[in-house]
Amino acid sequence: MLENYTKSSIVKLKLLEIFFFGDENQFYQLQWIADELDVNINTVKSVFSELKSKGYFVAVKGKGFCINREFLYKRKNLLLYQGELSKIINKIINSGLNSDEVFFCFNHALLEQNSGDIYYVDEEYYNLFVGRRELEEQLQREVIPLLLPDAVNRLKECSFDNCIIVTTYYCLKRLEEVNNCNVKIFPLKITPPIDTLVNFGKVSTSDIILVITINDEMKRRFERSYSSLMRKFNSLIFVSIEEKTKIQNLIKDAKYVLTLKQIYDTNKDLFNKVKNLVVYSRFHDEEGIKMLKDVIESRRF
Structure with missing residues (x-):
């Protein structure tokens, strides 16, 4: 099926393979990937930059890049669900669907998952995941973490659908400047009183x-x-x-x-x-949290 993928997609799959199955103690070189896949180094750099901004990798000057240890929980989650996914895929294939049709089913399911999502947007990794954990505790539902540059790009492209973005007042202005798709942006206070x-x-x-x-x-x-x-x-x-x-x-x-x-x-x-x-805690906005809960429960977003 790789022939149906763009070069950028193939590079992304390779980098994700390194993240999920690579050696967390090893340094990798972008040129190795370019040579192995026979793609332009600039394509590799572009895809790597995207994944690095999302927290998968850490670049170290003079050494290359390595897997971000703070994201290793994703590897554990993959191992946890990989067996279940394999069983589901086998059942679908045994029902008569081919690999392209299975891919379509999963892609369609992923697109449906974007509907009604709650995102938390912050400027840096540590704040992002601290805020996400606290929100999930407060709201009792999954919250998707998203760095500010990624959120800005998605708002420019109007690639959010039926979702709510929770963020800080520091990020609010930047997000509102590019909110062309009228997504509900909900700021919370973070400075401790x-x-x-x-x-x-x-x-x-x-x-x-x-x-x-x-x-x-x-x-x-x-x-x-x-x-x-x-x-x-x-x-x-x-x-x-x-x-x-x-x-x-x-x-x-x-x-x-x-x-x-x-x-x-x-x-x-x-x-x-x-x-x-x-x-x-990171958030100091009882009134804001209450309003957010009311919005989520009423599904007004």
């Missing part, structure tokens, strides 16, 4: 309040959002989880330590001796 999580009436101006963020970009955003509070409380300090040495120096003397639940879950040893620990 530090002034309500901590009772500043009982905090002296010398007490250290340490807020550990997911990355430097989020740290800068928090600093902008709470600039007036920082002027009043000089010891309100924002640090990125990547600044481990700085955190270790400050955390032992901090009156309060605030951090994202996902950071806490993956760095519990760091918080062992913290007296007043406040763990918050």
Whole structure:
């Protein structure tokens, strides 16, 4: 059946084969794929760029690319369902359908699955999957993660159908600029309400309040959002989880330590001796979540 595929599709199948069945400890070269499949290296680079943006691979300068370990759960899911899929395909073929007709059936089923989907759009992988997990817990249904550039492209092409996009206010403006197909975009607040999580009436101006963020970009955003509070409380300090040495120096003397639940879950040893620990979720929008649930239940999207 490969003769019916475009070169880009064949390259994508090869790259997905590497992702699902390749060695997670090995570095691969795009030129190897171009040579093996006898396709132009630019075609390989284009397809690889698409899959890398979706999180399947990580490029390492001077070494090539490797499988993104954060996505290995997809490999486990494939192994979990591959046996069941094989049995279903055998039953369909035994019923008299040929391979092209089976492919049509699966492709049609996939297209139908896009109807009524809920997508969560964010700027980077970590935020994307933290937000997705929290939404799935809140909504009790599957949420599809989608990086901002991919969502922008799909909106430009009007390739969404009968779905709702949940996102942050930081991404909202970019999505609305290209929303040519009138898809419902639902923003939720993500900045933690530090002034309500901590009772500043009982905090002296010398007490250290340490807020550990997911990355430097989020740290800068928090600093902008709470600039007036920082002027009043000089010891309100924002640090990125990547600044481990700085955190270790400050955390032992901090009156309060605030951090994202996902950071806490993956760095519990760091918080062992913290007296007043406040763990918050990515979303801080009870009213927004309630409205989102109402929209989903009424199927208005």
